[in-house]
Amino acid sequence: MILNRRRFLGTATAASAALSAPMALGQAKPRVVVIGGGSGGGTVARYIAKDSNGAVDVTLIEPSRMYYTCYFSNLYLGGFWDFDALGHDYGNIARTGVNVVHDWAVGVDRDAQTVALASGESIAYDRLVVAPGIDFVEGSVPGWDVSQQSKMPHAYKSGTQAQLLKHQIENMREGGTFCMVAPPNPYRCPPGPGERVSMVAHVLSQTNPTAKILIVDPKENYSKQALFEEGWERHYPGMVTRIGPDFGGNNVEVRPDSMEVVIDGQVEAVDVCNVIPAQKAGKIAELAGLTDASGWAPVLPSDMRSRMDENVFVLGDASAQGAMPKSGFSANSQAKVVANVIRGELTGSRIFPARYSNTCWSLIATNDGVKVGANYEAGADQIESVSSFISQTGEDAELRQQTYEESIGWYNGIVADIFG
Amino acid sequence: MFEKLKILLCIGAVMAPTLALGQATPIGDAAAGAQVYQRECASCHQIGEGAVHRIGPHLNRIFDRRAGSHDDFRYSEALVRQGRDGLVWDLVRLHAYIENPRALVSGTRMSYRGLNDADRRANLIAYMRAYSDQPQNIPEASPTAIAREVELPAETLALEGDVEYGEFLSAECTTCHQRSGDHSGIPGILGWPQEDFVVAMHAYKQKLRPHEVMQSVSQRLDDEEIAALAAYFYKLGRE
Numbered sequence: 001m002i003l004n005r006r007r008f009l010g011t012a013t014a015a016s017a018a019l020s021a022p023m024a025l026g027q028a029k030p031r032v033v034v035i036g037g038g039s040g041g042g043t044v045a046r047y048i049a050k051d052s053n054g055a056v057d058v059t060l061i062e063p064s065r066m067y068y069t070c071y072f073s074n075l076y077l078g079g080f081w082d083f084d085a086l087g088h089d090y091g092n093i094a095r096t097g098v099n100v101v102h103d104w105a106v107g108v109d110r111d112a113q114t115v116a117l118a119s120g121e122s123i124a125y126d127r128l129v130v131a132p133g134i135d136f137v138e139g140s141v142p143g144w145d146v147s148q149q150s151k152m153p154h155a156y157k158s159g160t161q162a163q164l165l166k167h168q169i170e171n172m173r174e175g176g177t178f179c180m181v182a183p184p185n186p187y188r189c190p191p192g193p194g195e196r197v198s199m200v201a202h203v204l205s206q207t208n209p210t211a212k213i214l215i216v217d218p219k220e221n222y223s224k225q226a227l228f229e230e231g232w233e234r235h236y237p238g239m240v241t242r243i244g245p246d247f248g249g250n251n252v253e254v255r256p257d258s259m260e261v262v263i264d265g266q267v268e269a270v271d272v273c274n275v276i277p278a279q280k281a282g283k284i285a286e287l288a289g290l291t292d293a294s295g296w297a298p299v300l301p302s303d304m305r306s307r308m309d310e311n312v313f314v315l316g317d318a319s320a321q322g323a324m325p326k327s328g329f330s331a332n333s334q335a336k337v338v339a340n341v342i343r344g345e346l347t348g349s350r351i352f353p354a355r356y357s358n359t360c361w362s363l364i365a366t367n368d369g370v371k372v373g374a375n376y377e378a379g380a381d382q383i384e385s386v387s388s389f390i391s392q393t394g395e396d397a398e399l400r401q402q403t404y405e406e407s408i409g410w411y412n413g414i415v416a417d418i419f420g
Numbered sequence: 421m422f423e424k425l426k427i428l429l430c431i432g433a434v435m436a437p438t439l440a441l442g443q444a445t446p447i448g449d450a451a452a453g454a455q456v457y458q459r460e461c462a463s464c465h466q467i468g469e470g471a472v473h474r475i476g477p478h479l480n481r482i483f484d485r486r487a488g489s490h491d492d493f494r495y496s497e498a499l500v501r502q503g504r505d506g507l508v509w510d511l512v513r514l515h516a517y518i519e520n521p522r523a524l525v526s527g528t529r530m531s532y533r534g535l536n537d538a539d540r541r542a543n544l545i546a547y548m549r550a551y552s553d554q555p556q557n558i559p560e561a562s563p564t565a566i567a568r569e570v571e572l573p574a575e576t577l578a579l580e581g582d583v584e585y586g587e588f589l590s591a592e593c594t595t596c597h598q599r600s601g602d603h604s605g606i607p608g609i610l611g612w613p614q615e616d617f618v619v620a621m622h623a624y625k626q627k628l629r630p631h632e633v634m635q636s637v638s639q640r641l642d643d644e645e646i647a648a649l650a651a652y653f654y655k656l657g658r659e
């Protein structure tokens with residue numbers, strides 16, 4: 001992987017100094033560089049460009065030409081959404097005035113204020129936003145590493161993994177077992193694994209009704225648990241079994257070659273295995289020296305500014321900010337706060353106090369949608385939840401259908417906000 | 421007919437002490453309400469034995485019924501949406517809807533300007549209450565019921581919105597409500613008359629409208645912020 005081979009330390013400094021020198025001379029426009037064009041990075045780049053009307057020079061560094069959202073990828077697994085409808089390109093972000101560079105950032109020189117790209121180029125910044133999403137913690141599931149991802153897919157990052165997993169589910173032998181190795185906290189999209197199980201159960205109950213689903217979970221409990229369990233009982237009775245930490249769910253090893261899962265010493269043969277490993281900030285955050293021992297990048301709650309560097313902001317999943325779940329909604333919400341602050345610092349526009357929020361919808365079965373959400377504020381040390389709501393068990397079918405329809409409205413809304 | 425009402429109201433009055441936690445203000449004067457009904461509602465709604473849908477649905481057994489729930493009446497999408505969210509016709513919601521239909525249901529098809537006079541509303545509701553299955557189950561006055569003044573103070577409605585602040589605040593909204601005005605599953609909010617926008621936001625804030633996401637969104641917006649948003653989205657709709 002490029003990131004491992006091209007560790008940036010010093011080598012690109014000379015080149016970048018040469019690049020940035022002319023800009024420093026004249027009254028150049030202030031420069032913002034954004035690493036990562038996902039939910040957080042795409043939003044912040046677009047909002048700064050849109051709101052500053054050309055007064056700020058914004059560069060977005062993102063290797064992919066298409067961003068495939070993880071949100072709604074579970075609905076794709078369940079047959080409720082097309083794969084193509086998950087993909088969004090950067091055309092409109094570029095049209096807002098963002099300079100989109102399709103490359104990897106391979107290092108950050110925070111003293112020289114430059115970002116090195118895999119191409120060898122270097123880009124200078126006055127403010128840097130780092131929004132690379134997640135990477136997996138190596139060795140967190142013994143027996144699994146990324147080289148095994150075609151045998152045991154994670155389908156937990158943007159891209160083609162979801163297609164692979166869907167293919168495996170659809171081709172599973174009759175009466176076979178789908179196993180999910182769920183991640184420990186904190187991880188992106190807390191209700192994501194539960195929603196995925198729901199969608200897999202939806203497909204299997206139609207095409208392979210004697211199949212079983214086994215969840216191996218290191219956590220005591222998880223987001224929307226009561227809602228999911230009620231839904232599974234109602235729609236897919238007897239199909240789903242969860243092994244929590246009390247029965248060894250926290251002691252699991254996988255054997256991709258023989259398609260086995262070892263739970264607390266006991267060997268289980270499985271047919272499809274979805275391994276969602278433990279997570280940490282995207283590698284570039286670590287290379288830039290923005291992470292701490294937890295593997296995440298600590299930020300100030302007031303504006304997502306890195307605790308390591310006042311010219312750098314870390315957004316979205318990669319940040320350690322407190323109570324907000326790692327979600328596309330949160331990343332988008334945080335990005336708007338950062339865009340307002342950076343624009344204010346660079347152009348003198350008004351800076352307003354931060355307001356954060358999140359809502360996450362999940363689909364349990366056809367027209368059976370649920371949601372959880374909260375408002376957040378900057379506390380003294382971290383972002384804190386100030387009020388929250390969650391769907392209730394036992395809600396009627398009309399409300400659940402409306403909640404599902406609303407989630408489609410949200411999906412169309414957030415992708416229009418970022419990419420539309 | 422008025423005899424019947426009197427009896428029913430008596431039962432209600434007897435029940436009141438247990439039901440209404442000591443705040444036994446009667447809902448209103450049903451006899452006076454009959455006249456209000458004739459003047460304000462009868463042209464569109466029937467009520468009483470044999471009532472059928474006309475321009476509006478019949479209003480028998482309206483109390484405790486989910487909004488927009490007669491299968492054989494074609495309601496507006498907006499009213500059906502509120503019903504699905506969990507809007508049930510209790511005292512407070514009836515007051516709110518009759519006072520200003522659009523505050524509770526922005527896109528309602530009931531083209532009725534609203535009845536500002538709280539006493540006449542109360543009398544009207546007392547009259548309608550008699551056509552419920554079990555009026556004695558409907559508290560004459562629950563602690564939260566009548567006291568709630570739905571109408572916004574004139575100062576609140578007159579606030580001039582700060583468009584620039586509204587633009588900043590709008591970023592929270594456009595995760596769900598599209599800037600282009602396109603909508604599917606979540607209503608569009610562009611270019612509304614500012615007063616309609618303001619009363620709708622306050623209806624969520626006062627939890628008159630049941631939707632939890634919007635209750636949560638509006639809860640931390642003060643009057644000026646709501647005015648700023650109304651001004652910004654109005655302007656955006658005109659661009």
Ligand SMILES: Cc1cc2nc3c(=O)[nH]c(=O)nc-3n(C[C@H](O)[C@H](O)[C@H](O)COP(=O)(O)OP(=O)(O)OC[C@H]3O[C@@H](n4cnc5c(N)ncnc54)[C@H](O)[C@@H]3O)c2cc1C
Pocket residue numbers: 035036037038039040041061062063064067069070071072073074103104105106131132133134155156157158188189192196282283284315316317318326327328329330331359360361
């Ligand atoms: C199955 C599933 C379901 C989900 N459902 C929901 C949901 O319903 N609602 C919701 O709100 N969230 C949901 N999420 C969570 C959501 O996808 C993430 O929280 C969100 O994408 C985080 O945004 P981000 O900007 O931090 O990272 P990402 O969106 O992952 O973006 C990071 C970007 O950075 C790029 N990048 C990484 N390293 C570099 C580098 N070195 N140089 C340049 N670019 C780099 C990557 O290519 C990527 O495009 C779900 C996630 C999953 C897995």
